[in-house]
Amino acid sequence: MKVDAVAVGPLDLTSGLALLQTSQQEGFPWLSANLLDKHGRPLFQPVHIKKIGKIKAGIIGLTGAPLHLPADVTLAEWRTVLPELIDKTSRQCDILILLSSLSPAENQEIAQQFPALHLILAADQHSGNMNPQQVNNTLITQTEAQGKYQGILTIDWNTSGRWGQAKEEELTGLRNRIGALDWQLQRMQQRKDLHQPAYLEKIEQVVRDRKIVEQQVKSLEKTLAPNPAGRQEAPCSFSYNFLALQGSMPKSPEIESIITEIKQQITTLHSGKISQDIDFPFLGHTGCVSCHPDQTSFWQETRHAKAYQTLQRKEQALNLDCLPCHITTSPGFSLSRDQLLSLPPALQTVGCENCHSGPGISHASNPVKFQMTKQVEEKICLSCHTKERDNTFEYQKKKELIACPAG
Numbered sequence: 486m487k488v489d490a491v492a493v494g495p496l497d498l499t500s501g502l503a504l505l506q507t508s509q510q511e512g513f514p515w516l517s518a519n520l521l522d523k524h525g526r527p528l529f530q531p532v533h534i535k536k537i538g539k540i541k542a543g544i545i546g547l548t549g550a551p552l553h554l555p556a557d558v559t560l561a562e563w564r565t566v567l568p569e570l571i572d573k574t575s576r577q578c579d580i581l582i583l584l585s586s587l588s589p590a591e592n593q594e595i596a597q598q599f600p601a602l603h604l605i606l607a608a609d610q611h612s613g614n615m616n617p618q619q620v621n622n623t624l625i626t627q628t629e630a631q632g633k634y635q636g637i638l639t640i641d642w643n644t645s646g647r648w649g650q651a652k653e654e655e656l657t658g659l660r661n662r663i664g665a666l667d668w669q670l671q672r673m674q675q676r677k678d679l680h681q682p683a684y685l686e687k688i689e690q691v692v693r694d695r696k697i698v699e700q701q702v703k704s705l706e707k708t709l710a711p712n713p714a715g716r717q718e719a720p721c722s723f724s725y726n727f728l729a730l731q732g733s734m735p736k737s738p739e740i741e742s743i744i745t746e747i748k749q750q751i752t753t754l755h756s757g758k759i760s761q762d763i764d765f766p767f768l769g770h771t772g773c774v775s776c777h778p779d780q781t782s783f784w785q786e787t788r789h790a791k792a793y794q795t796l797q798r799k800e801q802a803l804n805l806d807c808l809p810c811h812i813t814t815s816p817g818f819s820l821s822r823d824q825l826l827s828l829p830p831a832l833q834t835v836g837c838e839n840c841h842s843g844p845g846i847s848h849a850s851n852p853v854k855f856q857m858t859k860q861v862e863e864k865i866c867l868s869c870h871t872k873e874r875d876n877t878f879e880y881q882k883k884k885e886l887i888a889c890p891a892g
């Protein structure tokens with residue numbers, strides 16, 4: 486995949502500066518206007534200027550605050566670097582774009598302050614896909630983290646240098662709707678039951694809908710056409726779409742082999758860290774079975790009981806990113822790295838204490854004095870069944886599948 490510009494983000498610095506600088510020397514187009522060396526000089530190119538047809542686009546990169554800055558690197562505030570940069574670049578370019586991993590609030594503030602900036606492509610970890618939002622004359626938009634979506638923004642730019650308001654937005658909405666209908670049609674036409682009469686009728690309905698929307702677009706376009714006197718040019722417009730990465734998309738063998746290699750490296754790095762004399766706040770299911778045999782044998786048959794084995798099967802049982810959801814722990818506890826890598830067998834499973842209000846050591850020694858909670862609230866499940874890991878989670882339905890029997 487060819488890319489024109491990538492702003493250095495906070496997570497890109499995790500593996501150190503050297504890696505980024507090597508890839509930069511090999512031609513990877515990193516940008517950052519605010520990562521500076523010890524003399525206050527930018528470590529990366531601050532701006533990239535690209536000619537697209539007749540239009541000159543200026544692309545600026547800004548890096549959001551990382552957890553740890555590598556030695557000898559400082560992160561300048563956007564307030565100190567942006568004003569001059571925007572001033573200079575906007576004189577050379579027709580459209581000005583900012584790639585920003587700053588917080589949503591900071592991006593808003595930047596948009597308010599710099600009308601010369603036309604587009605902010607944001608990269609906030611938590612905002613997900615964000616439909617373009619206009620602040621003054623700046624659009625702010627972003628796609629969800631980790632490459633789960635491809636964001637496509639098509640811009641029709643002219644020398645007016647300003648985004649259209651209301652009517653253009655309506656037009657954009659309609660064009661997006663056509664895009665969505667096309668997408669739907671394309672998917673429908675790939676179905677095996679395509680030739681079923683009922684299905685054909687559905688397709689025809691979509692085609693009819695598309696015609697109506699197309700008519701609306703045409704008439705709206707007419708009202709927006711530049712007026713013959715040519716006094717004022719029509720404003721610029723855009724349309725957008727977020728394409729989800731489908732599970733059915735083919736895997737890239739090249740990337741897969743890199744991932745396999747990284748996973749093996751993690752395993753090698755963490756093997757041999759196992760220690761016998763570490764304490765754990767949890768008892769483990771082996772400490773409950775004597776008094777709750779029926780619930781234990783029921784639980785043994787659920788997938789929770791095999792969650793750690795799943796990681797072993799995938800050779801990921803030493804991966805600190807996976808362990809917290811595939812072992813015995815409970816919300817509010819965060820086991821240390823050493824604990825995670827030294828789990829005794831009784832905790833190598835999503836166990837009783839994950840669901841029943843946490844550590845059961847005192848309950849097991851005196852069940853009447855120290856009680857455990859029977860009901861399991863939804864938020865406990867959601868601590869692991871996140872949208873990302875299980876987007877079909879329905880509390881009532883799934884609870885029935887795992888609720889231990891009375892006994």
Ligand code: HEC
Pocket residue numbers: 768769770772773774775776777837838841844845846848849850852853856857858859
């Ligand atoms: C020595 C026997 C014993 C052990 C060991 C034991 N429990 Fe219990 N458990 C009991 C008794 C007795 C009750 C009922 C207490 C009461 O109602 O006052 C109980 C109640 C419970 C309840 C609440 C059930 C309800 O109907 O409200 C849960 C949940 C529970 N135990 C989970 C566990 C878990 C998890 C473990 C292991 C960490 C465990 N127990 C270990 C004896 C034990």
Ligand code: HEC
Pocket residue numbers: 788789791792793795796809810811812814835839840861862863865866867868869870875880883884885886887
């Ligand atoms: C500590 C993390 C964790 C908690 C808490 C948790 N689960 Fe799970 N759950 C998992 C993991 C991991 C799997 C997959 C295990 C495997 O197959 O390796 C799973 C699998 C399941 C499955 C089987 C697969 C599926 O999705 O149909 C159900 C059902 C389920 N969980 C329901 C629940 C419910 C309901 C709760 C709350 C009452 C809950 N879980 C709490 C981690 C958790």
Ligand code: HEC
Pocket residue numbers: 795796799801804806807808809810811868869870871874875
């Ligand atoms: C935020 C909690 C969480 C984290 C972190 C997590 N998982 Fe899971 N995992 C789950 C849940 C919940 C399920 C069950 C989802 C379902 O099938 O409904 C699951 C299911 C799985 C399954 C499918 C089991 C099967 O047989 O179908 C595999 C494989 C898996 N996880 C591997 C991993 C690996 C490898 C990692 C680390 C890279 C990881 N998980 C990190 C929560 C998590």
Ligand code: HEC
Pocket residue numbers: 770773774777780781784789835836837838839840841859860861884887888889890891892
């Ligand atoms: C994924 C979550 C989950 C895990 C893991 C789990 N339970 Fe449960 N358990 C439940 C739910 C849900 C119920 C039903 C609660 C209700 O009726 O509202 C339940 C009910 C119980 C009850 C009360 C039964 C009754 O009604 O008298 C006991 C006791 C119990 N579990 C013990 C255990 C023990 C022991 C283990 C481990 C071997 C375990 N649970 C593992 C979710 C879990």
